[in-house]
Amino acid sequence: xxxxxxxxxxxxxxxxxxxxxxxxxxxxxxxxxxxxxxxxxxxxxxxxxxxxxxxxxxxxxxxxxxxxxxxxxxxxxxxxxxxxxxxxxxxxxxxxxxxxxxxxxxxxxxxxxxxxxxxxxxxxxxxxxxxxxxxxxxxxxxxxxxxxxxxxxxxxxxxxxxxxxxxxxxxxxxxxxxxxxxxxxxxxxxxxxxxxxxxxxxxxxxxxxxxxxxxxxxxxxxxxxxxxxxxxxxxxxxxxxxxxxxxxxxxxxxxxxxxxxxxxxxxxxxxxxxxxxxxxxxxxxxxxx
Amino acid sequence: xxxxxxxxxxxxxxxxxxxxxxxxxxxxxxxxxxxxxxxxxxxxxxxxxxxxxxxxxxxxxxxxxxxxxxxxxxxxxxxxxxxxxxxxxxxxxxxxxxxxxxxxxxxxxxxxxxxxxxxxxxxxxxxxxxxxxxxxxxxxxxxxxxxxxxxxxxxxxxxxxxxxxxxxxxxxxxxxxxxxxxxxxxxxxxxxxxxxxxxxxxxxxxxxxxxxxxxxxxxxxxxxxxxxxxxxxxxxxxxxxxxxxxxxxxxxxxxxxxxxxxxxxxxxxxxxxxxxxxxxxxxxxxxxxxxxxxxxxxxxxxxxxxxxxxxxxxxxxxxxxxxxxxxxxxxxxxxxxxxxxxxxxxxxxxxxxxxxxxxxxxxxxxxxxxxxxxxxxxxxxxxxxxxxxxxxxxxxxxxxxxxxxxxxxxxxxxxxxxxxxxxx
Numbered sequence: 001x002x003x004x005x006x007x008x009x010x011x012x013x014x015x016x017x018x019x020x021x022x023x024x025x026x027x028x029x030x031x032x033x034x035x036x037x038x039x040x041x042x043x044x045x046x047x048x049x050x051x052x053x054x055x056x057x058x059x060x061x062x063x064x065x066x067x068x069x070x071x072x073x074x075x076x077x078x079x080x081x082x083x084x085x086x087x088x089x090x091x092x093x094x095x096x097x098x099x100x101x102x103x104x105x106x107x108x109x110x111x112x113x114x115x116x117x118x119x120x121x122x123x124x125x126x127x128x129x130x131x132x133x134x135x136x137x138x139x140x141x142x143x144x145x146x147x148x149x150x151x152x153x154x155x156x157x158x159x160x161x162x163x164x165x166x167x168x169x170x171x172x173x174x175x176x177x178x179x180x181x182x183x184x185x186x187x188x189x190x191x192x193x194x195x196x197x198x199x200x201x202x203x204x205x206x207x208x209x210x211x212x213x214x215x216x217x218x219x220x221x222x223x224x225x226x227x228x229x230x231x232x233x234x235x236x237x238x239x240x241x242x243x244x245x246x247x248x249x250x251x252x253x254x255x256x257x258x259x260x261x262x263x264x265x266x267x268x269x270x271x272x273x274x275x276x277x278x279x280x281x282x283x284x285x286x287x288x289x
Numbered sequence: 290x291x292x293x294x295x296x297x298x299x300x301x302x303x304x305x306x307x308x309x310x311x312x313x314x315x316x317x318x319x320x321x322x323x324x325x326x327x328x329x330x331x332x333x334x335x336x337x338x339x340x341x342x343x344x345x346x347x348x349x350x351x352x353x354x355x356x357x358x359x360x361x362x363x364x365x366x367x368x369x370x371x372x373x374x375x376x377x378x379x380x381x382x383x384x385x386x387x388x389x390x391x392x393x394x395x396x397x398x399x400x401x402x403x404x405x406x407x408x409x410x411x412x413x414x415x416x417x418x419x420x421x422x423x424x425x426x427x428x429x430x431x432x433x434x435x436x437x438x439x440x441x442x443x444x445x446x447x448x449x450x451x452x453x454x455x456x457x458x459x460x461x462x463x464x465x466x467x468x469x470x471x472x473x474x475x476x477x478x479x480x481x482x483x484x485x486x487x488x489x490x491x492x493x494x495x496x497x498x499x500x501x502x503x504x505x506x507x508x509x510x511x512x513x514x515x516x517x518x519x520x521x522x523x524x525x526x527x528x529x530x531x532x533x534x535x536x537x538x539x540x541x542x543x544x545x546x547x548x549x550x551x552x553x554x555x556x557x558x559x560x561x562x563x564x565x566x567x568x569x570x571x572x573x574x575x576x577x578x579x580x581x582x583x584x585x586x587x588x589x590x591x592x593x594x595x596x597x598x599x600x601x602x603x604x605x606x607x608x609x610x611x612x613x614x615x616x617x618x619x620x621x622x623x624x625x626x627x628x629x630x631x632x633x634x635x636x637x638x639x640x641x642x643x644x645x646x647x648x649x650x651x652x653x654x655x656x657x658x659x660x661x662x663x664x665x666x667x668x669x670x671x672x673x674x675x676x677x678x679x680x681x682x683x684x685x686x687x688x689x690x691x692x693x694x695x696x697x698x699x700x701x702x703x704x705x706x707x708x709x710x711x712x713x
Contacts, residue, residue: 042374043400127555127558127560128560147692233495235684236497236688236689236694237685237688253371253677256374
């Protein structure tokens with residue numbers, strides 16, 4: 001009887017599993033196979049080359065630069081991505097204008113990455129962009145923010161925060177709504193101010209939400225591509241080149257080298273997997289509050 | 290030189306007019322039109338700008354005259370090339386595609402394009418004598434023809450009358466002064482440069498990484514990306530490094546806009562004086578009502594070479610041969626070649642076929658006249674499958690040089706090494 005129930009369950013799951021196998025598992029494994037070949041898109045003949053594609057990555061200095069830039073972006077963007085939407089969420093949890101403001105902050109996230117990129121590209125144009133015009137008026141001579149190695153990545157981070165803050169804001173707000181109001185009332189009776197309540201009540205009780213934001217942000221950061229591709233194309237030089245951009249160009253611009261690009265994809269996959277496991281291990285004990 | 294050109298123009302005008310009249314007669318022949326009523330061909334191109342609308346109009350007219358229907362797919366160039374690479378081997382490619390000249394060698398070597406028999410060309414009236422060598426040769430890779438050129442996007446020097454007037458660089462006749470050498474260009478540019486105004490720029494957007502401009506300067510200095518035998522990169526040779534040094538000095542001396550600026554917007558806003566950019570920009574400048582003139586590209590190095598990148602008609606390899614469709618595609622190429630004057634006038638691109646160059650409507654246009662006068666100086670990329678990949682590698686390197694992040698010589702040597710490591 002139990003066995004039959006099991007079969008029925010698999011029967012219902014079968015369509016989903018089939019699609020999952022065809023469109024997720026098969027491409028993943030075929031990508032692994034391709035990474036050991038010299039496959040090129042459009043050329044039917046391909047030969048097994050062993051670990052050559054992986055060995056080449058050890059010598060590919062542009063891949064190393066891309067990896068370093070991706071790591072830098074991931075680390076540098078984490079604090080603003082965690083903190084700014086949180087502060088906004090706390091500020092917008094109450095108040096008369098909150099609905100309008102929530103909408104306003106969420107709005108950028110409804111835009112596609114291309115729209116965001118092109119808008120900021122125009123705003124930050126060093127010659128005719130309005131940003132430098134007002135910057136020059138208020139602060140001093142403007143700069144070419146996206147074409148200076150020292151500022152380009154920070155601009156990408158700022159643009160990304162502007163773009164995704166609204167999304168994380170909504171998640172934080174949902175978390176804030178779940179915190180019982182009476183905790184704050186008790187704290188107030190005990191003489192705790194707003195800042196003390198934030199550290200002692202809000203932050204600890206938001207920990208599961210923070211973990212979710214943290215993990216999804218780290219995974220997303222390793223795959224950053226769209227903003228960079230539109231804003232700087234990896235420039236100036238290779239200062240903002242990321243792993244996915246390097247992978248994309250290898251696969252779809254330079255000789256359609258699918259073998260080499262698949263090897264990069266698997267290296268990136270291994271890195272993301274390692275980071276995710278590490279995060280879960282470090283934070284596992286703390287989530288079950 | 291100009292006299293010889295004028296002589297050719299008169300002769301080609303007469304033959305061109307005769308050919309156009311003949312083509313019109315053929316197209317109106319009811320029997321011919323009826324025979325092809327049923328053919329429908331697919332056509333992929335990357336004409337995503339205003340030129341796309343012009344192409345639509347011409348294709349409508351073509352369908353009316355010949356009965357051949359064309360299903361167009363318009364895809365940004367970079368995506369178009371990836372799509373051709375995937376779909377043609379799978380037998381899902383179009384009957385006709387328009388591609389840039391430098392894409393021909395790698396598509397040809399990958400077996401994406403069909404070889405065009407020279408007799409098929411001559412039987413349809415395509416003759417080398419009707420084309421300038423750069424456009425005619427651009428369709429040939431390793432001795433075989435893969436494409437027929439439609440038009441010649443090319444560089445030209447735009448001069449902003451307002452900016453140059455403010456710097457006192459306009460003659461008594463009201464026309465801006467044209468630099469005759471590299472030194473003069475730099476000196477004039479310095480005269481125009483102010484805090485937010487630049488004297489000289491090269492490239493539409495992102496001048497620091499504008500490979501087509503860099504190639505143009507290389508060619509002017511007798512240098513190139515690959516050696517003559519196409520086996521190694523020639524970018525570490527002294528002539529190429531000299532160009533890279535000049536590239537670094539443009540932004541280094543603050544005469545050119547920052548690496549990621551939009552030169553087009555700066556020129557329209559009156560913040561850029563002299564601008565080397567593609568011929569495809571001039572119709573937009575007119576629409577934006579910018580006070581400008583165009584001049585032939587100045588000789589900044591050893592020779593007055595003008596970068597050009599003809600659009601080429603090609604036949605992606607089909608799954609099975611379909612003579613009717615192929616014939617219909619040929620009819621379209623012939624028709625476009627015969628009506629190319631309309632294309633030139635509306636889309637602003639000079640025709641590859643010289644027959645239309647003498648059309649009085651074209652010679653009456655001052656910018657088109659300048660573009661045509663550059664014909665003898667047109668040069669195209671080298672015919673190697675590695676050209677496009679080498680260009681992709683060049684982009685970030687020349688940007689590093691432009692912004693002074695890397696010294697020119699070391700960067701060029703590194704670039705040459707990267708290009709030499711590309712798979713053959």
